[in-house]
Amino acid sequence: MKALLKFRPLFANRAKGLLLALALSLVTLAAGVALLGTSGWFITAAALTTLGVSFNLFVPSSLVRGFSFIRILARYGEKLVGHDATLRLLADIRGWLFGRLFPRIPLADRSLRHGDLVSRLTADVDALDTAFLVAIGPIAAAVVVGTVMTAVLAWLIPGAALVYGLCFALAALAVPALLVVSSRRAGTEVVQRAAATRMAVLDGIDGHADLVAFGILGTTQADFADKAGALAAARGRLASYATAASGSVQLLSGLALVSVLWAGLLAFDAGAIDGPVMIGLLLAVLGSFEATGAIVRSVAKLSTAMAAAERLSEVAEAPIAIADPARPMALPEDGAIAFADVTFCYGGNAPVLRDIDLAIAPGQRLAITGPSGSGKSSLLKLLLRLADPQSGRVTLGGVPLTALRQADLHAHIALLSQDSPVFNDSIRNNLLIGRADADDVALWAALDAAQIGAFVRSLPRGLDTVLGEMGRTVSTGQSRRLCLARTLVSNAPVLLLDEPTNGLDRAAELAFFETLKTATAGRTVVLVTHAEIPEGTVDAVVELRNGAVVR
Ligand SMILES: Nc1ncnc2c1ncn2[C@@H]1O[C@H](COP(=O)(O)OP(=O)(O)OP(=O)(O)O)[C@@H](O)[C@H]1O
Numbered sequence: 001m002k003a004l005l006k007f008r009p010l011f012a013n014r015a016k017g018l019l020l021a022l023a024l025s026l027v028t029l030a031a032g033v034a035l036l037g038t039s040g041w042f043i044t045a046a047a048l049t050t051l052g053v054s055f056n057l058f059v060p061s062s063l064v065r066g067f068s069f070i071r072i073l074a075r076y077g078e079k080l081v082g083h084d085a086t087l088r089l090l091a092d093i094r095g096w097l098f099g100r101l102f103p104r105i106p107l108a109d110r111s112l113r114h115g116d117l118v119s120r121l122t123a124d125v126d127a128l129d130t131a132f133l134v135a136i137g138p139i140a141a142a143v144v145v146g147t148v149m150t151a152v153l154a155w156l157i158p159g160a161a162l163v164y165g166l167c168f169a170l171a172a173l174a175v176p177a178l179l180v181v182s183s184r185r186a187g188t189e190v191v192q193r194a195a196a197t198r199m200a201v202l203d204g205i206d207g208h209a210d211l212v213a214f215g216i217l218g219t220t221q222a223d224f225a226d227k228a229g230a231l232a233a234a235r236g237r238l239a240s241y242a243t244a245a246s247g248s249v250q251l252l253s254g255l256a257l258v259s260v261l262w263a264g265l266l267a268f269d270a271g272a273i274d275g276p277v278m279i280g281l282l283l284a285v286l287g288s289f290e291a292t293g294a295i296v297r298s299v300a301k302l303s304t305a306m307a308a309a310e311r312l313s314e315v316a317e318a319p320i321a322i323a324d325p326a327r328p329m330a331l332p333e334d335g336a337i338a339f340a341d342v343t344f345c346y347g348g349n350a351p352v353l354r355d356i357d358l359a360i361a362p363g364q365r366l367a368i369t370g371p372s373g374s375g376k377s378s379l380l381k382l383l384l385r386l387a388d389p390q391s392g393r394v395t396l397g398g399v400p401l402t403a404l405r406q407a408d409l410h411a412h413i414a415l416l417s418q419d420s421p422v423f424n425d426s427i428r429n430n431l432l433i434g435r436a437d438a439d440d441v442a443l444w445a446a447l448d449a450a451q452i453g454a455f456v457r458s459l460p461r462g463l464d465t466v467l468g469e470m471g472r473t474v475s476t477g478q479s480r481r482l483c484l485a486r487t488l489v490s491n492a493p494v495l496l497l498d499e500p501t502n503g504l505d506r507a508a509e510l511a512f513f514e515t516l517k518t519a520t521a522g523r524t525v526v527l528v529t530h531a532e533i534p535e536g537t538v539d540a541v542v543e544l545r546n547g548a549v550v551r
Pocket residue numbers: 346352370371372373374375376377378379418
C-alpha cells in the first residue's frame with residue numbers, strides 16, 4: 001500500500017475527474033437502492049389496494065421511472081468520466097515514469113531486462129487504474145450508502161440497524177481488508193509471473209531465427225507453456241481468495257436481510273411500521289449490498305495493483321548513476337579533450353581502463369585500436385559521460401566533464417556506437433535525429449559519405465522509405481551505414497565513431513576512409529576500429545591493450 005501511496009500526487013492531479021466519477025458512482029448506487037426500495041414499497045402497496053384501500057399510483061410509478069432513469073444516466077456518466085480520468089491518469093503515470101527512468105539508464109540493477117522494463121511500463125502501469133476505478137471509488141460510495149441505510153433503519157426499524165450496520169461494515173470494509181492482506185502474495189506472484197511470460201514472448205520473437213536454426217523451438221515453446229501455466233495457476237489462486245470473499249459477503253448480506261425481516265416483522269406486529277415500507281426497506285437493504293459485491297471483485301485486483309506499484313517504484317527510485325552538477329559550467333567552445341590518469345571499472349570489477357593519459361586536440365582525427373575487450377568502447381563511454389571514472393579526470397577545454405550539463409556535452413559530441421539502432425521510421429526522420437534542421441543536401445552528403453547514398457537513391461521512395469522495426473527491411477551493413485550517416489549529419493564538433501565500417505566490405509571501407517577527411521573536415525574525430533586504416537586517414541593512432549595505452 002505504501003508503494004501505491006507514492007503515486008498520490010499523480011492521482012491528485014486528476015482529482016477533479018476522479019471525484020466526479022466517485023460522486024456519480026454514489027448517485028448510481030443510491031438510485032439503485034432507492035429504486036429497489038420504492039419498487040418494493042410500491043408493489044406491496046399496490047397489492048394491498050385490491051383489498052379496497054385507495055392508492056395514488058402516479059407518484060410511486062414516476063418515482064420508479066425517475067430512479068431508474070437517474071441510475072442509468074449516473075452509471076453512464078460514471079463510466080465516461082471515470083474512464084476518461086483514469087486513462088489520463090495512466091498517461092500521466094507513463095510520462096512521469098519515462099521522465100524518471102531516462103536519467104537512470106543504465107540502471108544500476110543490471111539484472112533488470114528490457115522485457116521486464118517494457119512489462120513495467122505497460123502492464124504494471126495499467127494495473128494501477130484498478131486502484132481507483134474499481135477499488136477506492138466503490139468503497140467510498142459503499143461507506144456512504146451503508147451509513148445512510150443504517151440511519152434510515154435506526155429511524156424506522158431500530159431493532160435491525162445494529163446487525164445491518166455490522167454486517168455491512170464487515171462486508172464493505174473488513175472482508176475487503178482481509179482479502180487485500182491474504183491475497184497479497186498471490187497478487188505479487190501474478191504480477192511477477194505475468195512479467196516472466198511477457199519476457200518469454202519478447203525473447204522468443206527476438207531470437208526466433210536462431211531458435212529455429214538450432215532446432216530448439218519446441219523446447220522454447222514448452223518453456224513458454226510452463227510459464228503460461230504457472231501464470232494461470234497464480235491467477236487461479238488469486239481468484240480463489242476473491243471467491244471466498246464473495247461468498248462471505250453473500251453470507252453477510254443474507255444475515256442482514258434475515259435480521260431486517262425479523263426485526264421488521266416484530267415492528268409490523270407492534271404497528272410501528274406498515275407493510276409496504278417494511279418490504280421497501282428489505283429490498284433497499286438487498287440493493288445496498290450490491291456495492292459490497294463490486295468492492296470484493298475490485299479489491300481482488302488491488303493486490304496486483306500494489307505489487308505493480310512496488311515494481312514501478314523500484315524503477316522510479318533507482319539511484320541516478322550520472323547526475324548533472326548543481327551549478328553547471330559553460331561548455332568550452334573549442335577545447336582539447338584530455339584524459340588524466342583515468343582508471344575505470346564496471347561495478348566493482350577489475351579495471352577495464354588503467355592510468356589512461358590521453359590528449360586529443362581540436363580538429364584532430366585520432367584512431368584507437370587494440371584487441372577486443374581492451375577497453376576502446378569504454379573509453380568512448382567516459383568521453384560521453386555515460387559513466388564516470390573511479391579515479392582521474394576527463395576534461396574538455398580544461399573543464400571536467402562532471403562540471404558540465406549532460407545535455408550540453410551530448411550536443412557537443414555525437415556518437416556512432418557499436419549497437420546504434422535505426423528506428424521504425426523513414427530514412428529522412430532517422431537521419432534528422434542527428435540534426436533536426438538538416439536539409440536534403442546535407443542528408444545526401446552524409447549518406448554519400450557513409451557509402452549508402454547510391455542504395456537510398458535506388459529506393460522508389462528514397463529518403464521517405466520506411467525502415468521497419470529494427471531496420472528489418474535493410475541489411476545489417478546498410479542499417480549500420482544509415483546510423484553512420486546520422487552521426488555525420490550532426491553538427492557536433494566532436495564525432496566518436498565506434499567501428500564505423502562494421503558491415504562494409506573492404507572496397508566500401510576504403511571508400512569510407514577516403515571520404516572521412518572531407519566528411520568530417522574541421523571536426524574532432526575519435527575512430528575506434530579493428531580495420532586496417534589507410535595512410536593519411538587519421539593524424540594519430542593510439543593502441544590499447546588490457547585497458548592501458550601501449551602506443
Ligand atoms: N556494461 C558493462 N558491464 C560490465 N562490463 C563491461 C560492460 N561493457 C564492457 N564491459 C567489459 O569491459 C571490458 C572492455 O570492454 P569494451 O567494450 O570497452 O572493449 P572494446 O575494446 O571496445 O572491445 P571490442 O573491440 O570487442 O568492441 C570488457 O572486458 C568487457 O567485458
